Amino acid sequence: MTDTPVRPDEIVHTTWSEPVSFLDGLPRSVAMTALFALFIGLWQLVYILGFVSPIILPSPGETARDIVFVGKNLFTGGYMLTALWITVKEVILGFAIAIAIGFSLGVLVGETSFGERAVLPYLVAIDTMPKVAFAPLFLAWLGFGIASKVALAAFIATFPIVVGTAAGLHAADQNARMLFKTMGAGRWQTLFKMKLPLGLPHMFTGLKIAAVGVMAGAITGEFLGGGKGFGELIRVAASQLNTPRVFSLILYLSLLGLTVFWSVVWMERRFVFWHKSSVMDNR
């Protein structure tokens, strides 16, 4: 195993690559499809072996048929679409309210020492409570319509936005503050031209957490407070032991959640293009 020496003029290129393990080397689409197939296979296996009753765990085929059925109902404007639309409204309204209140409170807490010293302790105290516990209260105040669901969704989603905004406003370092001072910038200029832009990455982190929370809030509200939304469909299907239906409804619901989440990510990429780690970036 002796290396025969090479004359330098024989060498044309010495490009080489780091060794990559088989799994890590798979293209993303292949890896994801493989994982999905594996999951379905295991599921089918468990079903065939009869470990659990079909009422608890339907077969993948049965579930797929129901997914198609629910999909048809949704796309042809059936009653499920009406229910989904109600949930969509709750989510959008809840998110909008959470953004408006969360951003305002975040600026109050992050910008003023009154906010930081007097308001923040209360917010922290409320934030540590299990917010779902407020659902019956919202129900009592706002009734069984969508208002109580919007309220719970907004309530849950507000806090991450407050935290993100306040943290973002503190992100500006001493150098940036000093620089703005030397340029004679006033409070608003400092806020809008420096602190808010510098804080955007933090704010979007808060918004992404809020996007998940707003879905959870709306559905929890529907579970606890009835109404005519998608959560109610799930509750009814579950009470009828229609497990395939529950699965397919959850699937479509998760598509709604993903849509909300990815719209936030899309906005983040648009506005925070200058920040290196726009999270969940992929090649």
Add this chain to the structure above:
Amino acid sequence: MLAQRQTDPKGRPVYQLRQVAKSYARGNLRALDHVDLTLAEGTFSSVIGPSGCGKSTLLKIMAGLIPPSEGSVVLEGQPVLGPRRDIGMMFQQATLFPWRSTLENIVLPIEIRDGRQAAKARHDDARALLDLVGLKGFENSMPSELSGGMAQRASICRMLITKPAVLLLDEPFSALDELSRDFMNMELQRICTERRATALLITHSIQEAVILSDIVYVMSPRPGQFVEAIAIDLPRPRTLDMMTEPKFGAYVRRIRARLDKGAFL
């Protein structure tokens, strides 16, 4: 004796500090103790002293960023009571904002003082400044595409865009490697000469202070005070070659001895 040395007979006094002292309320800390300083028009002065002796504090007071606890600061016959546009400042960090192009970063001081339209109108001036510091063609680059030295040069442009009469420089090049620092120092000299700017530089490098300055002020440990003002009698324009001259070495040794006496550095 000190006071006489400080008043340069060559030029009109631009900056006048009388008995300026600063105590920070927090920690009941005396940062600066009765500093007298006069900067004559078109001169270049340096302040050198141990870490924490109050150099940055002095500069912030001069720039109107923080008020002095005692004493008076007068610039061009007007007391300094806040930030002013005839003062240009530069810090150790370039601090360019990553969502603005290099050009937009440079006109930021104009945008803040006079609005967006005024800033737009100065784009040509900003390009000329980029040219001056050797960054021609980088006006549309984003700050993340600039090296540390290039970013610091862009921040020179940002300081110069308001055409300040005095430049206050707080260790502007100390984050750069030695080669770029020497180069930037020569650039700085050229810019100051061209604009007849009055400059005050804070530095930790004795060589840098000597090669650039007409007067080097040596500060004592906290609470900071000027313990000596050393006039540097080397011809202008200064070149890097002068660093090998015996006279240069003598100045460096003298300042080092003065700093060592306070047992620091």
